[in-house]
Amino acid sequence: MTTTPILLTSPDDVLGAVPYLLGFHPADSLVVIAFAGRGARGRLRVTTRWDLPIPPGELDRLVPLLKQEEVTHTVLAGFGGGALVTPAIDQAMRLLADAGVTVIEALRAEGGRYWSYVCTRVECCPPEGRAYDPVAGEVAVQAAYDGLVALPDREALRGLVTPTTGAVREKMREATRSVAARLRAEFAAMADPLEIPGAFVAEGLARVRASPHTFRDSGALSDAEAARLGIDLCVIRIRDEVWALMQDDELDAHVGLWSDLTRRLEPAFVPPVASLLAAAAWRRGDSALAGIAVERALEADASYSMANLLAQGLRQLVNPEILRRRMPTSAELDAGMGPPRIEWLQPMLALIDDHALPPA
Template structure:
């Protein structure tokens, strides 16, 4: 559920939208679902809309008991009007009324529900979202509106410069240590059991360190990056997931070498989704899937977000660590395969 904002006019709606989606949108369709005068959902689609893009909205309307939709399109009339028309057809088919439908472009808005020249002139009505009381109200609620989606993307972009070189060196050391341990292992099954046990300890230690306000050292982060490639170790973090873990996974998403990013980026997506930040969740999943398009956890979460499923579906349904142990059984050497396939990388030979 979105925080309660007072929306009394088109200007209020346009001031609220950037806070509801996390940034000032462009070439977008925003659908705000209302129930009992409270916004229950706020979803965004890029324009132009792909075929059947709004289909996932239908079950949401029933599930969230939506009685009214507010539609806002950003861009030219040629781009926005077809999307507004499609959303209105969907609402009509579901018996949901349209409270307001707006198009915004270059600091002016037009209403699709009003054609009275004295209040909705053909030239549009000027508005300034930064001066509306809604902006102050949203800020009080702790909501943030970044300038655009690219700015939000940069908040989880890879670190560069000295931080990147330091992490590259730490990763090379962690990889070399693991190679040496693997070469000296006489029993690979026993080694796998030991490695998984150590990784589970490191996951819990990282979460505890984060809770205590301590950032992981580069060497710790690099080792954890290797650990998280193992599904059982990654799932330990998943089953222990809390909304407050997002900064830990965000830090690792930015610091780790790219080939080790899909796991922490997916965990960041999960924690962001749980806390209501579905836009950041999608951006994190895009990072993961750009690196590994077949990464199953990222694909699963992306499907859930695209279908507008609520994170509550997973709350209380995740297995406990003990249940994971029962379901997955004793660690096996084959579990290490996702990690061993990532050990070779020319970048590991580069030192500061």
């Protein structure tokens, strides 16, 4: 989680850590922090959050996840009023007890105070609750020092995928139309149309392999570069190259690049980049951002298969490592799909026809 391990030894520590584990300060939420191992040797395995109230049966998915992660003990933290939090805490404690998972603490936090469902000692857990500081506490300070960010709320997180507007949007729209027109002219000028798929895919693969490094080293792409990359990724073979080659030490660059393009690209080109953002965020352990990115992809195209696959994995609390292990290599993609074919390009060709500038 951080460059310096953080030890959680008190309710104040837990509540101070939650916003940095999630990436935002939660409200009306149940958070489950799960550990494997015993005592001080226990290691964080997974943190998951549920909106309150939780629909009937929804929390049943928690136990299979914890068994999969070999969890031995948990901390529960509910954020909001007692009428919302208490039923969810009670249900979670029953499920965990039946599964043999120890609940070492269960808390409710509201208005800068917290209450324990486990501790019954008035001297440390008075009826009026105990005050805590979610911003200036020791754990929060350490997390911020280590470079972690906790946004004010989930809506602020959604801002990472909100489309740009105004002059920025107009410039991107014009760049898209210009790049689309240029590509259409290049295709028309090729002596042998059968060469188009191979040339386009080869150039696109080279571009997407380099793009995370370019973004990391140079910052945001130009409008024209962004538009061309968005067009490249309409071809599934090119998109899958990015998905297959994501490395753990490059995830921050991937999150930054695909977040930027999710905001800037024209709506028709958003599903691939928003899905890649979701995949990178999920791999990085940021399931909240992954979920918001999936929502953005499905808003643009409810049938987009990669987004639907990721949405299902997030709903089922699948460990992203499972998907990572099943991703083919670049060579396996080539072997499985064969040489580039014109039908690979049909969705992309339709989009550039829709977006190209009219002939002069």
